[in-house]
Structures are given as structure tokens and as C-alpha cells.
Amino acid sequence: MLKGTIASCWTLAAVAMAAPAFAQAPAAPAAAPVKLGIVTFLTGPAATPFGIPSRNAAETVIEALNSGKGPAPFDKVGFGGAKLEAKYVDEAGTIANVVTEFRNLVQRDTVDAVVGYVSSGSCLAVTPVAEELKALTVLYDCGTPRIFEEKARTYVFRVSPHATMDNVAAARYILGKKKNLATYSGINQNYAWGQDSWRDFAGAMKTLAPKATADKVLFPKLFAGEYGAEISTLLTSKSDVVHTSFFDGDLESFIYQEQARGLDKRMPIIMTAGETVVWRLKDKLPDGTIIGGRGPNGVLARDTDIRKWFEKIYRDRYDTPPTYPAYQMVQSLLGLKLAYEKAAAGGAKPNSDAIAAAFKGIEFTGPAGQVKLTLGDGHQGVTETAYGTYRWNKQKKEPEIYDIVRYPAECVNPPPGVEAEKWIADGMPGAKC
Numbered sequence: 001m002l003k004g005t006i007a008s009c010w011t012l013a014a015v016a017m018a019a020p021a022f023a024q025a026p027a028a029p030a031a032a033p034v035k036l037g038i039v040t041f042l043t044g045p046a047a048t049p050f051g052i053p054s055r056n057a058a059e060t061v062i063e064a065l066n067s068g069k070g071p072a073p074f075d076k077v078g079f080g081g082a083k084l085e086a087k088y089v090d091e092a093g094t095i096a097n098v099v100t101e102f103r104n105l106v107q108r109d110t111v112d113a114v115v116g117y118v119s120s121g122s123c124l125a126v127t128p129v130a131e132e133l134k135a136l137t138v139l140y141d142c143g144t145p146r147i148f149e150e151k152a153r154t155y156v157f158r159v160s161p162h163a164t165m166d167n168v169a170a171a172r173y174i175l176g177k178k179k180n181l182a183t184y185s186g187i188n189q190n191y192a193w194g195q196d197s198w199r200d201f202a203g204a205m206k207t208l209a210p211k212a213t214a215d216k217v218l219f220p221k222l223f224a225g226e227y228g229a230e231i232s233t234l235l236t237s238k239s240d241v242v243h244t245s246f247f248d249g250d251l252e253s254f255i256y257q258e259q260a261r262g263l264d265k266r267m268p269i270i271m272t273a274g275e276t277v278v279w280r281l282k283d284k285l286p287d288g289t290i291i292g293g294r295g296p297n298g299v300l301a302r303d304t305d306i307r308k309w310f311e312k313i314y315r316d317r318y319d320t321p322p323t324y325p326a327y328q329m330v331q332s333l334l335g336l337k338l339a340y341e342k343a344a345a346g347g348a349k350p351n352s353d354a355i356a357a358a359f360k361g362i363e364f365t366g367p368a369g370q371v372k373l374t375l376g377d378g379h380q381g382v383t384e385t386a387y388g389t390y391r392w393n394k395q396k397k398e399p400e401i402y403d404i405v406r407y408p409a410e411c412v413n414p415p416p417g418v419e420a421e422k423w424i425a426d427g428m429p430g431a432k433c
Contacts, residue, residue, distance in 0.1 A: 031082035032349060034340070036062075037105035039098075039116025040141075040329075042090040045223055045249030049276045050118050050141065050325045055088055057326035058115070060317050061310070061333055062086055071309050073364075079337050080344040087111065091118060095125045102126050106135040113138065113355070115332050118248075118325070120144035120192040127156050136352040136359075140332040141325055143294065144192045145200075145420040148376025155352060157359050159335040159371055159381040160328045161413065163193065163245070164200045164420035166272040166292055166385065168412040168428070171204035173290060173387040173405055174241050174270055183215045185239040185267075187230055189250060190219035197245035197272060203424035215239050225253050231261050239267050241290075247273040252281065259286060274390070275299060275324045278399045283392040291390050291401060297324035297368045299401050300386040310367040331366040335373075335381075338364050372409065374416050382409040408432060 038058050041051030062084045064070055068077040078084045087109060089101050098117075105111045113136040117123045123142035130137040137156045139147065143163035147156070175181060184205060188194030202214055215237045218230045231254075234242060242263070246254055251273065258264060264286040271277075275293030277285055293300045298321065301307045310330055314322040322330075339359035343350035350358070361378035364371055371381045388401035411433035414423035423429070 031078075031080075033085045034079045034082045034113075035109065035111045036084055036086045037089060037102075037109065037111040037114040037116065038086050038329075039089045039091050039101070039105075039114060039122075040325075041092055041118055041248075042088065044092040045225070046118055046247070047092070049248055049252070049280065049323075051091065053276075053323055053326040054118070054141070054329040056318055057310075057314060057322055057329045058086060058088075058333065060313050061330050064313055065333075065337065071306050074334055074337060076341065079340040082349070089116070091116065091122055095121055098122045099125050099129055102129055102135075103133070106130075106133050112136065113336060113352075115140055115329070115336065117142050120146075120196070123147055124192060127153065130156050134352055136355055138332045138336050141294075141328050142193070144196050146192065146196070148380045149419050152377055153379050155356050157335070157356075157373070157379050158376075159332045159366075159373070161295055161382050161385070161409075162375075162380065162420070163197050163272075163294075164414065164424070165382070165409075165412045166245070166294055167197050167200035167243075168204045168424065169385045169387055169407045170243060170270050170272055170290075170292060171201055171208055172407060172412070172433070174268075175205075175208055176405060177290075177389075177403075178240050181209055181212050181240045183213050183237070183239045184241050184243060185214065185216035185218075185234055185237050186243040187216075187218040187220065187227070187234065187254070188243075188245050189222045189247075191222045193247075194219060194222075194245055198243070200420060200424060201243050201272075203421065204428070207424060207427050223248070223250060225250065227254050227257050231258050231263055234258075234263055235261060235266065237267075242267055242269045243272075244269060245272045247276065252277055255281065255285065259284075264289065270387075273324075278390065278401075279321055279323065282399060283394075285390055285392070285399070287391040289390045290387060292385070292387050293324040294328065294385075295324065295368050295383045296386045296406065297327035298322065299399065300388060300404065301327065301368055304365075304367075304369070306365065307367040327366075327368050331368055331371060334366050335359070335362060335364060335371065338362060375413065377416075382413045384409050385412055 139158040145162040270290040272292040274291040342358035343354040388404035
């Protein structure tokens, strides 16, 4: 019986070979996959509020793109028909470790592009290495304006706006609510992100409210986690508002600690990165807190079809809404997809130079609205932004943001070719609000 079965198989094969008219044409070889390195905090204090939502967003959207289930113009499978393979790398560790892992992705794993980095320190360290290695790199979350102001870049891009927008809009929002604001204070992490954020907020306040003065200016250590002394100092102030660009676990620690001392009852707190805690803290976040989301992301996003698509696939998978780091990851991936497909229009797999040329100055609409890479010689994105005031809806048992004010990109970003600090110091000339 076994011999007969084998003979039958060989007979069928022989018949097929003898009758080419009935043979199927060989399938076209699958396009080589596009390999991406995705870097974000997978451990440490920034993992839960930032890194994990970002990784989750990348996994969800890459799966959708590989299935050809993205909305137009993102409906082509993967990148130009080539499916995506992602390697996820932890950003936690020293700057030296971050740079080593970047080199490993490029030189050992031969990824086609790197998308990553929450910390401004990481971005500042990785950028010159990316240029040295001619490695296409998309910075997805870090906000320091220095990336493209210090030096022209060829292979590094950032779809997400930089921190100047966050802080100029914060100043405009608080002055819109408090016309006679006299004093303000700030507590920001003592590294590039916190220093740049306070510089731009204080500079915008000097321009927009020259009679107002800064009172307490505090820079605790990054990831300090304990803010008793700083909160005591702020409680001695009679400021009309406290500005903070705290993010990650530092932000959540500060919120719990200041509530125990009643700081938010004395003065409102404006949190430029506060959107990340809205769904995590819920009713533990003080009513009246002024919330930013580094652009019109998350609870501040407009109700568009592409936003609905992203929010649905994310909620369906993780049973929670995506927050702004997740939005920024997705916007970065979609921008890279469009640049890749533009560069691959001739059919062959494009190299880093071709993709970089196609990426430069790109414009598109993502879950957070319209993105235009107009700064940094076409390498730095701008968007509109928004701020609103938080309260917990006891009836619906969910967060609410009210008094939302939206600011056009041209209102809160410097024009092309002008450094952010100088633009603010000169009175923000050309701002279109």
C-alpha cells in the first residue's frame, strides 16, 4: 500500500511536469521585509506611562499595516508591499548604553530605520551617531528644540513637534484664563527637556505678560521621585500658577505628594505633559489641573476618521484609550511609511538616502491631525496644539477636559530658519494666532 501511494504521487508529479499548460505559474517572491528598530522605555519609571503605551501602539499599528488594514493613504501592505519586522529595545540605562544599543541595531541587526526615544538626553546622544552611520532615524517623543537648531541633519527626522510649542501655548492658555496674572513658578526636571521647557515658558511669559514675574524656579534631579522640599518651597509662594513639564513616574509622584499638602488648592498647576496621567489617575488627578498633550493628542485630539481608526484598534486590543506617546509613535511610523513609499515609487527597495530625500518637508494627516515638516530644513514637524482644564465626571465616572483652546501651528512654533529661543526673545514675530 505504501509503495502504491508513493507511486501515485510520483505519477501525479510526472503528469504535471508533462502538461505545462495546466501548471500554475510560480508565485512571485515575497518582498524582503522592512526591519525597524523600535526604542522606548520598557523598564523603569518612564515605562508604564510612556514606553509601554508606545510599544503597544507600534505593535498594533504594525500588525494592521502588515494586514493592509490601514486607512487611506496608509492602506498598502506594510511599507510599499513589504511587511514590517520590528525589534523592540529598552531605552533604560545610561546614555552610553543607549548609544551602544543604537549602534547594535544599525550595525549588527541591519535595521532599515530606527524609530524611538522618549528622553531628550537620548535623542541628543543618538543624533550625531545616526548621522555618522547614515542611519535613518525618526525621533518619536523627545522634545528638545536643540536637535535641529544646533546643526543641520541628513538622516534624522522628528514628526512630533518640539517643546517650544508646548510651552508657548501653555503661556497663552494661562494668560487667557488669568488676565491679571502677576507671578508664576515652575518645577521642572534638571536636564535638557526640563530646562528647555522652562526657558520657553518663562520667555513666552516675559513677551506676553512683561509685568508678571517668576517667583520660585525649581529644578529637581531627573527621576528623583521625592519632592517634599520643592512642594514646601512652592507653598511659600503666592504664584498664580505653577508650570511643570514633569513626565513619567516623576509626574505621578509629584501629583500624589502635592495633593497631600494641598498645593493645587492654592494655585492651579499647568502640566505640559499631563495628558499621560488622565486615564491612569482618573479621579486622583485634581480638578482644575490644566492639561497639555504635546499636540492635539489623546483626549485633546480632534474627532477625525483616522483618529477613530487608531483609537478603536488600540482600545480593542488593550481595553484602554491611547495617550499622547502612543499617538506620537503612530504619527512617526505613518510619516516614515509615506516617505518610504514615495522613495520606492520606482519599484526597488529604497536606501536611507532615498528615504531621507523623500521624507524631507513631507506633509500628511495622522491621528493627531495635520503634520508639516517645515522646521530644521524639512526635518522637524509642526502641528497645531491644544490645552484644556481637567475634571472628573462623577456621573459618567470618566475624565473630562473642558475649556479646550486650540492654537494653530503658526501661532506657537517659530518660523523656518529661526531658533526658538531667539524667536521668543524677539517677541514671537510673525505668530499667527
